[in-house]
Amino acid sequence: MTQVLLGTKNPGKIAEALDILSGLPGIRWRTHPDCPFADVEETGSTFLENALLKATAIGRETGLPVLSEDAGLEVPALGGEPGVRSARYSGEPVDVPRNNALLLERLSGADDRQARFVAVAALWLPDGQAFVCSGVLHGRIAESPRGCGGFGYDPLFVPAGAAKTLAEMTLAEKNAISHRRRAIGRMRAILADLLASGELSGG
Amino acid sequence: MTQVLLGTKNPGKIAEALDILSGLPGIRWRTHPDCPFADVEETGSTFLENALLKATAIGRETGLPVLSEDAGLEVPALGGEPGVRSARYSGEPVDVPRNNALLLERLSGADDRQARFVAVAALWLPDGQAFVCSGVLHGRIAESPRGCGGFGYDPLFVPAGAAKTLAEMTLAEKNAISHRRRAIGRMRAILADLLASGELSGG
Numbered sequence: 001m002t003q004v005l006l007g008t009k010n011p012g013k014i015a016e017a018l019d020i021l022s023g024l025p026g027i028r029w030r031t032h033p034d035c036p037f038a039d040v041e042e043t044g045s046t047f048l049e050n051a052l053l054k055a056t057a058i059g060r061e062t063g064l065p066v067l068s069e070d071a072g073l074e075v076p077a078l079g080g081e082p083g084v085r086s087a088r089y090s091g092e093p094v095d096v097p098r099n100n101a102l103l104l105e106r107l108s109g110a111d112d113r114q115a116r117f118v119a120v121a122a123l124w125l126p127d128g129q130a131f132v133c134s135g136v137l138h139g140r141i142a143e144s145p146r147g148c149g150g151f152g153y154d155p156l157f158v159p160a161g162a163a164k165t166l167a168e169m170t171l172a173e174k175n176a177i178s179h180r181r182r183a184i185g186r187m188r189a190i191l192a193d194l195l196a197s198g199e200l201s202g203g
Numbered sequence: 204m205t206q207v208l209l210g211t212k213n214p215g216k217i218a219e220a221l222d223i224l225s226g227l228p229g230i231r232w233r234t235h236p237d238c239p240f241a242d243v244e245e246t247g248s249t250f251l252e253n254a255l256l257k258a259t260a261i262g263r264e265t266g267l268p269v270l271s272e273d274a275g276l277e278v279p280a281l282g283g284e285p286g287v288r289s290a291r292y293s294g295e296p297v298d299v300p301r302n303n304a305l306l307l308e309r310l311s312g313a314d315d316r317q318a319r320f321v322a323v324a325a326l327w328l329p330d331g332q333a334f335v336c337s338g339v340l341h342g343r344i345a346e347s348p349r350g351c352g353g354f355g356y357d358p359l360f361v362p363a364g365a366a367k368t369l370a371e372m373t374l375a376e377k378n379a380i381s382h383r384r385r386a387i388g389r390m391r392a393i394l395a396d397l398l399a400s401g402e403l404s405g406g
Contacts, residue, residue: 048255048333052251118331118332120333127339128321129321129337129338129339130251130323130335130337131335131336131337131389132333132334132335133334133393134332134333134334135332136330136332136402182400186334186393186396189389189392189393189396190336190389190392193389193392197385199339
Protein backbone atom coordinates (compact mmCIF):
# COMPACT_ATOMS: atom_id res chain seq x y z
CA MET A 1 0.00 0.00 0.00
CA THR A 2 1.40 3.38 -1.02
CA GLN A 3 0.82 6.21 1.43
CA VAL A 4 -0.28 9.64 0.24
CA LEU A 5 -0.88 12.49 2.67
CA LEU A 6 -3.70 15.00 2.33
CA GLY A 7 -2.03 18.36 2.95
CA THR A 8 -4.87 20.15 4.69
CA LYS A 9 -6.08 20.55 8.27
CA ASN A 10 -9.59 21.61 7.22
CA PRO A 11 -11.98 18.77 8.24
CA GLY A 12 -14.48 19.84 5.55
CA LYS A 13 -11.85 19.62 2.82
CA ILE A 14 -10.58 16.27 4.16
CA ALA A 15 -14.11 14.80 4.07
CA GLU A 16 -14.73 16.03 0.52
CA ALA A 17 -11.35 14.87 -0.77
CA LEU A 18 -11.65 11.39 0.74
CA ASP A 19 -15.12 11.05 -0.77
CA ILE A 20 -13.85 12.05 -4.23
CA LEU A 21 -10.76 9.81 -3.94
CA SER A 22 -12.49 6.75 -2.51
CA GLY A 23 -12.09 3.53 -4.43
CA LEU A 24 -8.63 4.31 -5.78
CA PRO A 25 -6.98 0.96 -5.06
CA GLY A 26 -3.43 0.81 -3.76
CA ILE A 27 -3.36 4.11 -1.89
CA ARG A 28 -3.62 4.45 1.88
CA TRP A 29 -4.68 8.03 2.54
CA ARG A 30 -3.02 9.69 5.51
CA THR A 31 -4.60 12.75 7.10
CA HIS A 32 -4.09 15.33 9.77
CA PRO A 33 -3.98 14.99 12.78
CA ASP A 34 -2.95 11.28 12.64
CA CYS A 35 -0.07 12.26 10.40
CA PRO A 36 0.90 15.71 11.72
CA PHE A 37 2.63 18.50 9.83
CA ALA A 38 3.43 22.17 10.37
CA ASP A 39 1.23 24.98 9.07
CA VAL A 40 2.38 26.46 5.78
CA GLU A 41 2.04 30.18 5.18
CA GLU A 42 0.05 30.81 2.02
CA THR A 43 2.16 33.58 0.55
CA GLY A 44 1.35 32.91 -3.11
CA SER A 45 -0.60 35.32 -5.28
CA THR A 46 -2.60 32.55 -6.98
CA PHE A 47 -4.42 29.38 -5.90
CA LEU A 48 -1.88 27.42 -7.93
CA GLU A 49 1.10 28.92 -6.12
CA ASN A 50 -0.48 28.29 -2.72
CA ALA A 51 -1.46 24.70 -3.51
CA LEU A 52 2.09 23.97 -4.73
CA LEU A 53 3.67 25.75 -1.74
CA LYS A 54 1.69 23.58 0.66
CA ALA A 55 2.26 20.27 -1.13
CA THR A 56 6.00 20.93 -1.47
CA ALA A 57 6.57 22.10 2.12
CA ILE A 58 4.52 19.32 3.71
CA GLY A 59 6.11 16.73 1.39
CA ARG A 60 9.62 17.82 2.30
CA GLU A 61 8.71 17.78 6.00
CA THR A 62 7.09 14.34 6.03
CA GLY A 63 8.87 12.58 3.16
CA LEU A 64 5.49 11.45 1.81
CA PRO A 65 3.71 12.20 -1.47
CA VAL A 66 1.31 15.04 -0.63
CA LEU A 67 -1.94 16.16 -2.25
CA SER A 68 -2.80 19.74 -1.36
CA GLU A 69 -5.45 22.07 -2.59
CA ASP A 70 -6.25 25.75 -2.57
CA ALA A 71 -9.63 27.13 -3.45
CA GLY A 72 -11.68 30.26 -3.32
CA LEU A 73 -14.43 32.36 -4.72
CA GLU A 74 -14.01 34.81 -7.60
CA VAL A 75 -16.64 37.51 -8.23
CA PRO A 76 -16.16 39.44 -11.50
CA ALA A 77 -18.24 42.41 -10.23
CA LEU A 78 -15.70 42.73 -7.39
CA GLY A 79 -12.68 42.52 -9.70
CA GLY A 80 -12.16 38.84 -8.89
CA GLU A 81 -12.34 39.29 -5.10
CA PRO A 82 -12.18 37.64 -2.64
CA GLY A 83 -9.89 35.30 -4.65
CA VAL A 84 -6.84 34.00 -2.78
CA ARG A 85 -8.03 36.02 0.23
CA SER A 86 -11.31 34.10 0.39
CA ALA A 87 -10.74 32.64 3.86
CA ARG A 88 -9.47 35.93 5.30
CA TYR A 89 -11.66 38.31 3.28
CA SER A 90 -12.91 40.16 6.36
CA GLY A 91 -9.60 39.95 8.24
CA GLU A 92 -7.93 37.73 10.83
CA PRO A 93 -8.81 35.43 12.49
CA VAL A 94 -10.80 33.48 9.88
CA ASP A 95 -14.50 34.22 10.48
CA VAL A 96 -16.85 32.61 7.96
CA PRO A 97 -20.11 34.41 8.87
CA ARG A 98 -18.27 37.75 8.82
CA ASN A 99 -16.80 36.90 5.37
CA ASN A 100 -20.26 36.04 4.04
CA ALA A 101 -21.73 39.24 5.48
CA LEU A 102 -18.96 41.32 3.87
CA LEU A 103 -19.54 39.68 0.49
CA LEU A 104 -23.28 40.45 0.66
CA GLU A 105 -22.56 44.03 1.69
CA ARG A 106 -20.14 44.60 -1.21
CA LEU A 107 -22.67 43.12 -3.65
CA SER A 108 -25.71 44.94 -2.28
CA GLY A 109 -27.65 46.45 -5.17
CA ALA A 110 -25.36 44.83 -7.76
CA ASP A 111 -27.07 43.56 -10.91
CA ASP A 112 -24.24 41.21 -11.76
CA ARG A 113 -24.08 38.51 -9.07
CA GLN A 114 -22.10 36.03 -11.18
CA ALA A 115 -19.35 34.15 -9.37
CA ARG A 116 -17.18 31.10 -9.70
CA PHE A 117 -15.53 28.77 -7.26
CA VAL A 118 -12.01 27.77 -8.27
CA ALA A 119 -10.03 24.86 -6.86
CA VAL A 120 -6.43 23.96 -7.65
CA ALA A 121 -5.05 20.61 -6.52
CA ALA A 122 -1.29 20.04 -6.37
CA LEU A 123 0.51 16.73 -5.97
CA TRP A 124 4.16 16.61 -4.92
CA LEU A 125 6.27 13.45 -5.03
CA PRO A 126 9.45 12.80 -3.03
CA ASP A 127 11.39 12.49 -6.32
CA GLY A 128 10.53 16.15 -7.01
CA GLN A 129 7.81 15.64 -9.60
CA ALA A 130 4.77 17.89 -9.31
CA PHE A 131 1.30 17.88 -10.82
CA VAL A 132 -1.44 20.50 -10.84
CA CYS A 133 -5.13 20.21 -11.76
CA SER A 134 -7.77 22.93 -11.69
CA GLY A 135 -11.53 22.89 -11.42
CA VAL A 136 -14.20 25.57 -11.73
CA LEU A 137 -17.85 25.76 -10.67
CA HIS A 138 -19.89 28.61 -12.16
CA GLY A 139 -22.84 30.12 -10.31
CA ARG A 140 -24.16 33.25 -8.65
CA ILE A 141 -24.30 34.81 -5.20
CA ALA A 142 -27.68 34.53 -3.45
CA GLU A 143 -29.30 37.52 -1.70
CA SER A 144 -28.99 35.83 1.70
CA PRO A 145 -27.36 32.69 3.15
CA ARG A 146 -29.28 29.40 2.95
CA GLY A 147 -28.41 25.94 4.29
CA CYS A 148 -25.91 24.58 6.77
CA GLY A 149 -23.93 21.98 4.81
CA GLY A 150 -20.51 22.51 3.24
CA PHE A 151 -18.35 25.35 4.53
CA GLY A 152 -17.09 28.82 3.67
CA TYR A 153 -19.21 30.68 1.12
CA ASP A 154 -21.38 27.61 0.35
CA PRO A 155 -24.57 29.14 1.92
CA LEU A 156 -24.33 32.02 -0.58
CA PHE A 157 -23.38 30.12 -3.74
CA VAL A 158 -26.04 28.88 -6.15
CA PRO A 159 -24.47 26.74 -8.91
CA ALA A 160 -25.52 27.49 -12.49
CA GLY A 161 -28.64 25.46 -13.28
CA ALA A 162 -29.39 24.75 -9.60
CA ALA A 163 -32.02 26.21 -7.26
CA LYS A 164 -30.30 25.24 -4.00
CA THR A 165 -27.15 26.78 -2.55
CA LEU A 166 -24.16 24.46 -2.08
CA ALA A 167 -24.90 24.49 1.66
CA GLU A 168 -28.41 23.13 1.01
CA MET A 169 -26.99 20.13 -0.85
CA THR A 170 -25.81 16.82 0.56
CA LEU A 171 -22.08 16.07 0.43
CA ALA A 172 -22.82 13.69 -2.47
CA GLU A 173 -24.78 16.36 -4.38
CA LYS A 174 -22.04 18.94 -3.87
CA ASN A 175 -19.27 16.49 -4.73
CA ALA A 176 -20.98 15.56 -7.99
CA ILE A 177 -20.52 19.08 -9.37
CA SER A 178 -18.01 20.97 -7.25
CA HIS A 179 -14.83 22.75 -8.33
CA ARG A 180 -12.99 20.54 -5.84
CA ARG A 181 -14.48 17.44 -7.46
CA ARG A 182 -13.27 18.55 -10.86
CA ALA A 183 -9.75 19.42 -9.67
CA ILE A 184 -9.24 16.35 -7.48
CA GLY A 185 -11.13 14.09 -9.89
CA ARG A 186 -8.65 15.05 -12.61
CA MET A 187 -5.78 14.37 -10.22
CA ARG A 188 -7.25 10.93 -9.60
CA ALA A 189 -6.40 9.90 -13.17
CA ILE A 190 -2.82 11.08 -12.64
CA LEU A 191 -2.59 9.19 -9.32
CA ALA A 192 -3.79 6.01 -11.06
CA ASP A 193 -1.12 6.45 -13.75
CA LEU A 194 1.61 7.06 -11.16
CA LEU A 195 0.52 3.98 -9.23
CA ALA A 196 0.73 1.88 -12.41
CA SER A 197 4.24 3.15 -13.22
CA GLY A 198 5.45 2.58 -9.64
CA GLU A 199 6.44 6.24 -9.31
CA LEU A 200 4.10 6.95 -6.41
CA SER A 201 6.00 4.54 -4.21
CA GLY A 202 9.37 5.85 -5.30
CA GLY A 203 9.88 3.09 -7.90
CA MET B 204 -12.96 21.60 -33.66
CA THR B 205 -11.28 23.19 -30.62
CA GLN B 206 -7.94 24.84 -31.29
CA VAL B 207 -5.02 24.33 -28.92
CA LEU B 208 -1.65 25.94 -29.57
CA LEU B 209 1.69 24.23 -28.89
CA GLY B 210 3.74 26.87 -27.09
CA THR B 211 7.16 26.03 -28.46
CA LYS B 212 9.26 27.04 -31.47
CA ASN B 213 11.51 23.98 -31.23
CA PRO B 214 10.78 21.76 -34.26
CA GLY B 215 12.00 18.66 -32.41
CA LYS B 216 9.63 19.30 -29.51
CA ILE B 217 6.74 20.03 -31.90
CA ALA B 218 7.30 16.73 -33.74
CA GLU B 219 7.44 14.74 -30.50
CA ALA B 220 4.40 16.45 -28.99
CA LEU B 221 2.25 15.98 -32.10
CA ASP B 222 3.22 12.31 -32.21
CA ILE B 223 2.26 11.82 -28.55
CA LEU B 224 -0.98 13.80 -28.94
CA SER B 225 -2.11 12.27 -32.23
CA GLY B 226 -5.51 10.66 -32.24
CA LEU B 227 -7.06 12.95 -29.64
CA PRO B 228 -10.34 13.66 -31.42
CA GLY B 229 -11.81 17.14 -31.38
CA ILE B 230 -8.59 19.14 -31.13
CA ARG B 231 -6.98 20.99 -34.00
CA TRP B 232 -3.35 21.54 -33.00
CA ARG B 233 -1.90 24.89 -33.95
CA THR B 234 1.86 25.33 -34.13
CA HIS B 235 4.56 27.88 -34.74
CA PRO B 236 5.20 29.44 -37.26
CA ASP B 237 1.66 29.12 -38.74
CA CYS B 238 0.28 30.56 -35.53
CA PRO B 239 2.99 33.02 -34.48
CA PHE B 240 3.74 34.25 -30.95
CA ALA B 241 6.46 36.23 -29.21
CA ASP B 242 9.38 34.62 -27.44
CA VAL B 243 8.94 34.25 -23.69
CA GLU B 244 11.89 34.76 -21.39
CA GLU B 245 12.37 31.68 -19.21
CA THR B 246 13.07 33.43 -15.92
CA GLY B 247 11.74 30.68 -13.64
CA SER B 248 13.95 28.68 -11.31
CA THR B 249 12.18 25.39 -12.06
CA PHE B 250 10.92 23.58 -15.15
CA LEU B 251 7.41 23.98 -13.75
CA GLU B 252 7.68 27.75 -13.43
CA ASN B 253 9.08 28.07 -16.95
CA ALA B 254 6.44 25.83 -18.51
CA LEU B 255 3.68 27.83 -16.79
CA LEU B 256 5.28 31.18 -17.71
CA LYS B 257 5.32 30.19 -21.38
CA ALA B 258 1.79 28.75 -21.49
CA THR B 259 0.34 31.78 -19.68
CA ALA B 260 2.15 34.44 -21.72
CA ILE B 261 1.46 32.81 -25.09
CA GLY B 262 -2.14 32.12 -24.09
CA ARG B 263 -2.74 35.74 -23.11
CA GLU B 264 -1.12 36.91 -26.34
CA THR B 265 -3.06 34.61 -28.67
CA GLY B 266 -6.30 34.04 -26.74
CA LEU B 267 -5.94 30.30 -27.37
CA PRO B 268 -5.52 27.41 -24.96
CA VAL B 269 -1.75 26.73 -24.91
CA LEU B 270 0.24 23.61 -24.10
CA SER B 271 3.85 24.43 -23.24
CA GLU B 272 6.63 22.36 -21.90
CA ASP B 273 10.00 22.79 -20.27
CA ALA B 274 12.51 20.02 -19.94
CA GLY B 275 16.07 19.36 -19.07
CA LEU B 276 18.70 17.03 -17.77
CA GLU B 277 19.53 16.58 -14.08
CA VAL B 278 22.79 14.94 -13.05
CA PRO B 279 23.06 14.19 -9.30
CA ALA B 280 26.88 14.04 -9.44
CA LEU B 281 26.78 17.66 -10.69
CA GLY B 282 24.37 18.82 -7.99
CA GLY B 283 21.41 18.57 -10.35
CA GLU B 284 23.04 20.53 -13.19
CA PRO B 285 22.47 21.45 -15.93
CA GLY B 286 18.79 21.59 -14.80
CA VAL B 287 16.82 24.62 -15.99
CA ARG B 288 20.01 25.82 -17.70
CA SER B 289 20.16 22.69 -19.89
CA ALA B 290 19.82 24.55 -23.20
CA ARG B 291 22.29 27.27 -22.21
CA TYR B 292 24.64 25.15 -20.10
CA SER B 293 27.74 26.32 -21.99
CA GLY B 294 26.48 29.88 -22.49
CA GLU B 295 24.71 31.94 -25.16
CA PRO B 296 23.84 31.42 -27.95
CA VAL B 297 22.47 27.88 -27.54
CA ASP B 298 25.10 25.44 -28.82
CA VAL B 299 24.18 21.78 -28.45
CA PRO B 300 27.56 20.17 -29.29
CA ARG B 301 29.29 22.60 -26.91
CA ASN B 302 26.76 21.73 -24.15
CA ASN B 303 27.38 18.03 -24.66
CA ALA B 304 31.16 18.54 -24.61
CA LEU B 305 30.92 20.52 -21.37
CA LEU B 306 28.80 17.81 -19.74
CA LEU B 307 31.33 15.12 -20.70
CA GLU B 308 34.19 17.28 -19.43
CA ARG B 309 32.51 17.87 -16.06
CA LEU B 310 31.78 14.16 -15.70
CA SER B 311 35.21 12.97 -16.83
CA GLY B 312 36.46 10.37 -14.38
CA ALA B 313 33.17 10.35 -12.43
CA ASP B 314 32.02 6.96 -11.16
CA ASP B 315 28.44 8.09 -10.80
CA ARG B 316 27.07 8.84 -14.26
CA GLN B 317 23.41 8.60 -13.26
CA ALA B 318 21.10 11.20 -14.77
CA ARG B 319 17.46 11.88 -15.39
CA PHE B 320 15.56 13.78 -18.00
CA VAL B 321 12.65 15.77 -16.57
CA ALA B 322 9.78 17.26 -18.56
CA VAL B 323 7.00 19.46 -17.23
CA ALA B 324 3.99 20.18 -19.43
CA ALA B 325 1.69 23.11 -18.63
CA LEU B 326 -1.73 23.80 -20.09
CA TRP B 327 -3.30 27.24 -19.80
CA LEU B 328 -6.94 27.97 -20.67
CA PRO B 329 -8.41 31.39 -21.55
CA ASP B 330 -10.69 31.14 -18.47
CA GLY B 331 -7.55 31.14 -16.31
CA GLN B 332 -7.44 27.46 -15.42
CA ALA B 333 -4.01 25.83 -15.46
CA PHE B 334 -2.77 22.24 -15.41
CA VAL B 335 0.70 20.81 -14.90
CA CYS B 336 2.02 17.28 -15.52
CA SER B 337 5.54 15.99 -15.01
CA GLY B 338 7.47 13.10 -16.45
CA VAL B 339 10.86 11.57 -15.69
CA LEU B 340 13.18 9.26 -17.61
CA HIS B 341 16.01 7.68 -15.63
CA GLY B 342 19.29 6.74 -17.24
CA ARG B 343 23.01 7.45 -17.37
CA ILE B 344 25.44 9.60 -19.32
CA ALA B 345 27.49 7.73 -21.96
CA GLU B 346 31.26 8.21 -22.30
CA SER B 347 30.83 9.74 -25.76
CA PRO B 348 27.96 10.89 -28.02
CA ARG B 349 26.23 8.26 -30.19
CA GLY B 350 23.46 8.65 -32.78
CA CYS B 351 21.92 11.54 -34.64
CA GLY B 352 18.20 11.36 -33.79
CA GLY B 353 16.40 13.42 -31.16
CA PHE B 354 17.99 16.66 -29.98
CA GLY B 355 19.87 18.25 -27.08
CA TYR B 356 21.62 15.75 -24.82
CA ASP B 357 19.99 12.73 -26.49
CA PRO B 358 23.31 11.45 -28.00
CA LEU B 359 24.72 11.16 -24.45
CA PHE B 360 21.70 9.73 -22.63
CA VAL B 361 21.26 5.98 -22.22
CA PRO B 362 17.86 5.18 -20.65
CA ALA B 363 17.84 2.67 -17.77
CA GLY B 364 17.52 -0.83 -19.21
CA ALA B 365 18.53 0.27 -22.71
CA ALA B 366 21.76 -0.18 -24.67
CA LYS B 367 21.17 2.61 -27.18
CA THR B 368 21.30 6.34 -26.54
CA LEU B 369 18.08 8.30 -27.14
CA ALA B 370 19.67 9.67 -30.32
CA GLU B 371 20.16 6.11 -31.65
CA MET B 372 16.42 5.41 -31.27
CA THR B 373 13.63 6.11 -33.73
CA LEU B 374 11.12 8.82 -32.79
CA ALA B 375 8.64 6.04 -31.98
CA GLU B 376 11.15 4.24 -29.72
CA LYS B 377 12.03 7.45 -27.89
CA ASN B 378 8.40 8.52 -27.57
CA ALA B 379 7.44 5.17 -26.04
CA ILE B 380 9.59 5.84 -22.97
CA SER B 381 10.53 9.52 -22.85
CA HIS B 382 10.01 12.02 -20.04
CA ARG B 383 8.13 14.16 -22.58
CA ARG B 384 5.87 11.20 -23.39
CA ARG B 385 5.07 10.74 -19.73
CA ALA B 386 4.36 14.43 -19.07
CA ILE B 387 2.36 15.09 -22.24
CA GLY B 388 0.70 11.67 -22.11
CA ARG B 389 -0.64 12.52 -18.67
CA MET B 390 -1.86 15.86 -19.98
CA ARG B 391 -3.67 13.99 -22.75
CA ALA B 392 -6.07 12.53 -20.18
CA ILE B 393 -6.77 16.01 -18.83
CA LEU B 394 -7.33 17.37 -22.35
CA ALA B 395 -9.83 14.58 -23.02
CA ASP B 396 -11.68 15.45 -19.80
CA LEU B 397 -11.73 19.17 -20.65
CA LEU B 398 -13.02 18.39 -24.14
CA ALA B 399 -15.82 16.29 -22.66
CA SER B 400 -16.83 19.05 -20.22
CA GLY B 401 -16.76 21.74 -22.95
CA GLU B 402 -14.20 23.77 -20.97
CA LEU B 403 -11.52 23.62 -23.66
CA SER B 404 -13.71 25.58 -26.07
CA GLY B 405 -14.69 28.10 -23.43
CA GLY B 406 -18.00 26.36 -22.64
